[in-house]
Amino acid sequence: MTAVALDVKAQGRRPLLGQRRRAESRVGWLLVTPLLCGLILFLIAPCLAVLVMAFTDWQLGAGHINFTGLTNFADLAGDNVVRISARNTVVYALMVAPLSVAIGVWLAVLIERSPIGRAFFRSIFFLPVVSTTVAMAIVWEFLLHPAIGPLNTAIALLGLPPQGFLNNANTVLATLAAIGVWENAGYNMVLVMAGLKTIPRDLYDAAAVDGADRPYERFWTVTLPMLGPTLVFVVIVSFLRSFRVFETVAAITQGGPRRASEVVLFTIYQEGFVFFRVGYASALTVVFVLVLLAITLIKFRLLDRSVHYG
């Protein structure tokens, strides 16, 4: 009965509906087109161009352009600077990502349980995220200055010799990593706090009934396991951010001393925009972006999954 009624109604509306569909389609394309044009110009075309240029010997300003096949990629594999740069970037990320996530979790859990000052502490730890990285890099450079930096003044008061943290090839990468941790811990803390909110209170009560009511017991039996998916997500985001380290290197060390802080983005910047070896820099970009892409795809997989279960 209702089916018939619906059918009649639908039949009566069909011509109108068709018209509205067409109108809707027109409006839809009208609304989408400006952005789509922008994407073709500034996303699709450049992506294709970088792929093509990676197989050429093109230099900006040079009249000629030759397809050189895989030569650029072969050169990359044999390029000492690129090898050092890749290794430095990985070492940097391996220091920054785990440490900044661990500290982020620690801060988030402490703040979440704190009876007072939650918003206060959260804002303080987030402050480095908001601050201009270049500005803070300059401040850090001054703080760590071998002769007049306050940190070295303090070290001298303890009777120890002054350290050239950023001028020493053995310590420069670790020092930049420390600055990276300082900058990223608050960011990870905020992401973890969002994850903590989703943990049901009853779980802690249940754990307490089972005898786990000391803070560290609660952390290992409830918080950490329940935080699992969030944590993997935060770790991946941290790695993506650390692989793209550029500001501190460009502002303070320029890759030195003796290439000890040369990182991939800085190498790309120099090859492409300082030496204008566009073909070669494109090849390096393609490899770098493919690595980032692989990690990003894992991240989206996880996001998808957490949506389904959530």
Add this chain to the structure above:
Amino acid sequence: MIRRLARELPRLIALSLAALIVLAPFAYMVAFSVKSSSEIFSGSLSLLPAGLDGFGNYARVLAERPILRYLLNGAIVCAGILLFQLIFAIPCAYALAKLRFRGREFVLGVVLFGLLIPIQATSLPIYVGLAYTRLIDTYAALIVPFASSVFAVFMFRQFFRTIPNDLIDSARLDGCDEFSVITRIVLPLTMPAATAFGIFSVVSHWNDLFWPLIAIRSPELNTPPIGLLAFRSAEAGDRYGELMAGTAIITAPLVLAFLFAQRRFIEGISLGALKG
């Protein structure tokens, strides 16, 4: 109560110590921005200046370096980028969320693909293109590459999907055309999402170094980070008081804005995690 407080005390002490470490660079930046050169070079640790001479650092820096110009450039570039991003992204996101049309899945696919691509991937061809069209070293070079933001589309689409269809349908029944549906119904509801996105966008472009370093050469176009770098290399490390004063001035706008709207900033910036 006292027992509870005693139990919480270690946690508060730990948090306070961590806060001191995080704040130390800011404290020293401000402290040394009002110290005289002679005091700085005598190796001082104190957070208070020994005399009043150093307070002239701010006046000297503002007189000698176009710091205010850098700030103005930063504001122009960020406002330009955000304006275009909203104008392009909001209609597109609305269409993708609420309208049915052939090719919608395709457009959505392009947007999702764009989410995967970092700016560094496209910067070389964009630079070459801008160089050939003689747009390099202009405000346009700083703004246009970011005008169509897939991230904005993605975010606004997610948001528009939460607006009930009934609301939009009843507006249509009342005789609203698609344009007034957007301006009268959808946009007012969008303000919180737009604010969050706006903060994300402004903070990332205000602080960005990579693209401005590539796109501009003229000192008049310097954005705050580049201006600061130019200042640093010009002084070659002997006027640290002025350098810290300049750094403090450049850092101040975002930090002050953050202190006024902490919750919104944290919301907006953590959005970026989706993009990576």
